Amino acid sequence: MEKLKKLAKNSDKNVVALFGIAVVIVIVMTSLSGDFLSSSNINSMAFQFPEFGIMSFGMMLCMIVGGIDLSLVGTANLTGIAASMVMVSMKGNPAGIIIGVILSLALGAICGLFNGYLIGQMKIPAMLVTLCGGQLYTGLAMVITKGPAITGLPESFQIIGNGTLAGVLPYSLVIFIVVAVAVNFVLKRTVFGKQLCFMGSNETASEYTGINNLRVTLMTYMTSGILAAVSGIIVISHYGSAKSDYGTSYTLLALLIVVFGGTDPAGGKGKVTGVALAVIILQLISSAFNILRIDSFMKNVVWGLLLIIVMVAKSILQEHPIKIRRNA
Numbered sequence: 001m002e003k004l005k006k007l008a009k010n011s012d013k014n015v016v017a018l019f020g021i022a023v024v025i026v027i028v029m030t031s032l033s034g035d036f037l038s039s040s041n042i043n044s045m046a047f048q049f050p051e052f053g054i055m056s057f058g059m060m061l062c063m064i065v066g067g068i069d070l071s072l073v074g075t076a077n078l079t080g081i082a083a084s085m086v087m088v089s090m091k092g093n094p095a096g097i098i099i100g101v102i103l104s105l106a107l108g109a110i111c112g113l114f115n116g117y118l119i120g121q122m123k124i125p126a127m128l129v130t131l132c133g134g135q136l137y138t139g140l141a142m143v144i145t146k147g148p149a150i151t152g153l154p155e156s157f158q159i160i161g162n163g164t165l166a167g168v169l170p171y172s173l174v175i176f177i178v179v180a181v182a183v184n185f186v187l188k189r190t191v192f193g194k195q196l197c198f199m200g201s202n203e204t205a206s207e208y209t210g211i212n213n214l215r216v217t218l219m220t221y222m223t224s225g226i227l228a229a230v231s232g233i234i235v236i237s238h239y240g241s242a243k244s245d246y247g248t249s250y251t252l253l254a255l256l257i258v259v260f261g262g263t264d265p266a267g268g269k270g271k272v273t274g275v276a277l278a279v280i281i282l283q284l285i286s287s288a289f290n291i292l293r294i295d296s297f298m299k300n301v302v303w304g305l306l307l308i309i310v311m312v313a314k315s316i317l318q319e320h321p322i323k324i325r326r327n328a
Contacts, residue, residue: 014262018277025284033291041287046169047162049283050176051238052250053276054231056257057183058224060275063258064187065220066200066267067119067126073251074137075111075225076232077244079104081141083233084150084242092154100157104229111137112225113218120217134251141244149243153236161238172234179227184272196220200267249300256307257282265311 029036055072062069083100090096111133118129163171187193195216199206207213231250236242261278263270282303289299 050172053279058227070130071134074134075228079229080232080236108225108229112222116218116221
């Protein structure tokens with residue numbers, strides 16, 4: 001019980017720190033450019049981050065259970081292509097949109113279950129399974145499309161990625177909020193959420209307490225696959241087309257967001273609020289890059305450096321917590 005209270009306290013501190021970082025970025029960028037808080041820039045950011053933000057929640061769940069999901073982008077593109085083919089073949093019929101979306105979500109679940117089975121039943125390391133799975137799904141997407149993008153998606157479907165609710169909130173942002181609330185509810189209020197966290201803390205102890213570790217693993221990766229499919233739907237709706245190489249940098253970005261948001265890479269701990277704030281911070285930094293006209297290719301360098309710095313800092317804090325407090 002004492003350990004749980006300590007984890008909760010540290011998690012709250014992390015959320016406060018992330019909020020402070022976001023405020024500092026906004027203050028600094030506002031002083032450098034008056035365009036940073038302009039309605040057009042805020043609107044642009046609100047349309048952009050749900051795409052990789054929803055993927056990040058899938059990554060978070062897998063990391064909490066003690067694994068990882070490097071197949072998110074491949075799953076998103078494959079499911080998006082499947083949905084697009086149905087919509088185009090049915091010539092924009094509303095029924096075609098519904099069938100395409102359902103097919104996308106079902107395919108995402110299948111990809112996740114495939115990953116989960118290899119990890120949970122075959123005991124293959126999650127990093128290897130999802131890395132190879134990502135290549136498999138991307139390869140299938142390339143075979144299906146032969147390279148070029150699938151275009152001609154219905155305009156009514158493109159509203160999901162480009163339209164707004166009541167002329168204010170982007171539909172993609174609404175979906176992001178709904179997903180965040182749902183994931184938070186699952187982690188805090190359901191038996192599965194408790195089992196997921198406990199298994200991530202100690203897989204052996206979890207098994208001895210009667211928890212079906214295979215079932216938890218399957219459900220976790222299935223959920224991650226579905227969230228990847230949701231992200232894929234938003235992406236193809238936003239671009240009005242589907243392709244096998246959309247969002248190639250989103251895997252690194254999702255990984256950075258989850259670790260930066262306070263999720264323990266070793267498993268057992270993660271908070272939706274922290275991940276959501278990390279998503280916003282990374283979007284603020286990305287927008288700052290655009291406004292300051294910094295080479296976009298530098299983003300991946302910065303993301304990689306940030307990930308290393310955050311992981312090193314977490315390692316130092318966990319290894320020498322008392323010493324650091326005394327020096328503070």
